[in-house]
Amino acid sequence: MANTKLMGLFQDPEQAAGAMTKLKEDGFPVEDLDVYSGSPFPEGSFGEHEPETRLFMFPLVGALIGFAIGLLWTAGTQISYPLVTGGKPLLSIPPMTIIMYENTMLGAIIFTVLGVLFESRLPRRKLGLYDERITEGYIGIIVDCPEERAGAAESALQSAGAEEIKKEEG
Amino acid sequence: MYYRRTLTDAQINRELLDVVLRTPMWWVVIVSILGLIVAGAASAFGFMMNQGLGVTGLQQPIFWGFFITNFIFWVGISHAGVMISAILRLSQAEWRRPMVRAAETMTVFALMTSLLQPLIHAGRPWRIFYWVFPYDWARGIWPDVRSPLVWDPTAIITYLTSSSLFVYTALIPDLAIIRDRSTGWRRTVYGILALGWHGNPRQWKLQGIAGILLSALILPVFVSVHSIVSWDFGVSLVPSWHVTVFAPYFVIGAVHSGVSAVVTLMILMRKLYRLENFIWEEHIDAVARLLIVVATAWLFFFWLDLVFALWLKEEQEMTVWHLRLFEPPWSWLFLVFIVCSYIIPVPLWMFRRVRRSFTWMLWTSLMVNVGMFLERLIIIVPALMRKGPWVFTYDTYRPSAVEVTLIVGSIALVAFLLMLFSKFFPLIPVWEEKEGQKLIDEVRVGDRVVPALVKEH
Numbered sequence: 232m233a234n235t236k237l238m239g240l241f242q243d244p245e246q247a248a249g250a251m252t253k254l255k256e257d258g259f260p261v262e263d264l265d266v267y268s269g270s271p272f273p274e275g276s277f278g279e280h281e282p283e284t285r286l287f288m289f290p291l292v293g294a295l296i297g298f299a300i301g302l303l304w305t306a307g308t309q310i311s312y313p314l315v316t317g318g319k320p321l322l323s324i325p326p327m328t329i330i331m332y333e334n335t336m337l338g339a340i341i342f343t344v345l346g347v348l349f350e351s352r353l354p355r356r357k358l359g360l361y362d363e364r365i366t367e368g369y370i371g372i373i374v375d376c377p378e379e380r381a382g383a384a385e386s387a388l389q390s391a392g393a394e395e396i397k398k399e400e401g
Numbered sequence: 402m403y404y405r406r407t408l409t410d411a412q413i414n415r416e417l418l419d420v421v422l423r424t425p426m427w428w429v430v431i432v433s434i435l436g437l438i439v440a441g442a443a444s445a446f447g448f449m450m451n452q453g454l455g456v457t458g459l460q461q462p463i464f465w466g467f468f469i470t471n472f473i474f475w476v477g478i479s480h481a482g483v484m485i486s487a488i489l490r491l492s493q494a495e496w497r498r499p500m501v502r503a504a505e506t507m508t509v510f511a512l513m514t515s516l517l518q519p520l521i522h523a524g525r526p527w528r529i530f531y532w533v534f535p536y537d538w539a540r541g542i543w544p545d546v547r548s549p550l551v552w553d554p555t556a557i558i559t560y561l562t563s564s565s566l567f568v569y570t571a572l573i574p575d576l577a578i579i580r581d582r583s584t585g586w587r588r589t590v591y592g593i594l595a596l597g598w599h600g601n602p603r604q605w606k607l608q609g610i611a612g613i614l615l616s617a618l619i620l621p622v623f624v625s626v627h628s629i630v631s632w633d634f635g636v637s638l639v640p641s642w643h644v645t646v647f648a649p650y651f652v653i654g655a656v657h658s659g660v661s662a663v664v665t666l667m668i669l670m671r672k673l674y675r676l677e678n679f680i681w682e683e684h685i686d687a688v689a690r691l692l693i694v695v696a697t698a699w700l701f702f703f704w705l706d707l708v709f710a711l712w713l714k715e716e717q718e719m720t721v722w723h724l725r726l727f728e729p730p731w732s733w734l735f736l737v738f739i740v741c742s743y744i745i746p747v748p749l750w751m752f753r754r755v756r757r758s759f760t761w762m763l764w765t766s767l768m769v770n771v772g773m774f775l776e777r778l779i780i781i782v783p784a785l786m787r788k789g790p791w792v793f794t795y796d797t798y799r800p801s802a803v804e805v806t807l808i809v810g811s812i813a814l815v816a817f818l819l820m821l822f823s824k825f826f827p828l829i830p831v832w833e834e835k836e837g838q839k840l841i842d843e844v845r846v847g848d849r850v851v852p853a854l855v856k857e858h
Binding site: 266268284352354357363 | 409410411414542543544545546547548551552555556559562563566567569570573574577578581582592596597598599600601602603604605606607608609610611614615618619621622625629832833835836839
């Protein structure tokens, strides 16, 4: 049986939290429930599934890549056009570290942003089940459930005080 | 911090997205005027390219003048934007909310403008790429990584990329808000820019972590960039430039001028965009208190620079300081610089009434930046006004009309870009304001009702 998605729209955060409780009580797994809001709420406000991320890995990988590029750039350019000055070693380490440092930080920052997008599951081509009132203060409770349980989900959302219930089309 | 008015999400959208969703006449007038000034400056630059650098006041032995001064000035302004935003985000200071976006955006536009200055200064801008990028594949000549002229663009491009990403990441939820209030092609464009943002707990959590993580990463970059800019001077052998204190001196000077610019920007924003519900006396007061500390730290480094010269009594360096302190017009400019940067504003900021007055704060913050522009000019030009061996023709530096036009144009350019930005994106983060409203409450303590803040760490 195919899955379907429903969204209950709530104006009051307490009602939205109540809907989440009711849905969980009715046997909907917390992983299949989601909350959309126009601004952040403290974690766990709606008893939602607490997301885990591995964002910390991204800046580390980015920093390593940036460092490697910095090293290649600074050492490579000096080696490919060797200009020995005053009998000193060809590779001039102190100025190399300046460029390598900047490259390391740039790599870390670019990868952090990429990590934020990746872990946020962005970009998404289609909005799917959504309502514009969410960015005006409404809270959307999303239920992803098998078709035959859609009725139960709808009545749980209704009983919690949803102003409107939308169903994914197609 | 006291929230005077409780606003609903819809009200916050309406007030902060006012200029984004409609185009007021005053906005058109201001942008047109600024655009004309920028066009005038672009014409002056075209004239200079056609005629050569002879139309500037640069001449033997002074080859660094207004353009390089302006470069340092705008790099400085750009620094405090992200610095103040990053520090406030890291420390989770509640009063950050109305100022972070404008400060970060100013950073990006000020940096872009600063990058233009060396290009203008080169006279033949395309030649500057010789220093930075490989230009002769046939002979295999590469840029010299030992030159500060290569460190500079590396650092500034790193900072510009980082700041732009920093601004964009925090802008995504607001882009979704605008997407939801737009129609037609605007909805499509904002939809693409918002990347399909829904605002689920996962996305909000990452948005919060991103703010802190990017702040932590960008702060060391901020310190490094202005240090590297200072090494353009510090690693040279020019007397009074070749000093170890230049890096921290430049960094703290950048913070001083940049935070003052943030104050100017916030006050102008409040007036123009009618943001009285978001920018209050308390915000300006808090920044002014920060400015007292920053300005005094800057004065200490300025003093160190002077003390080191007096301690060494190196003849050529003493000559430069003599020129700066006792010979007109430099002595007059020096007086204006120190009076504007410290002597007038800082004692005034000691008074709560001044700190909470938008008018006083506007003028004193502008005054700081007049002083800080002169500071850079005084660092650069007198140090070059030396008759070196085998130099037989030399003169002093008088900026030409072309240079003055380009300086005015650079100020107009930053303002023009900020105005354009404000037409398409909110200057105050809408989602952060909404979050702030949600977390604030009032509690009774004895006979007083005071604001209480609900936070999670």
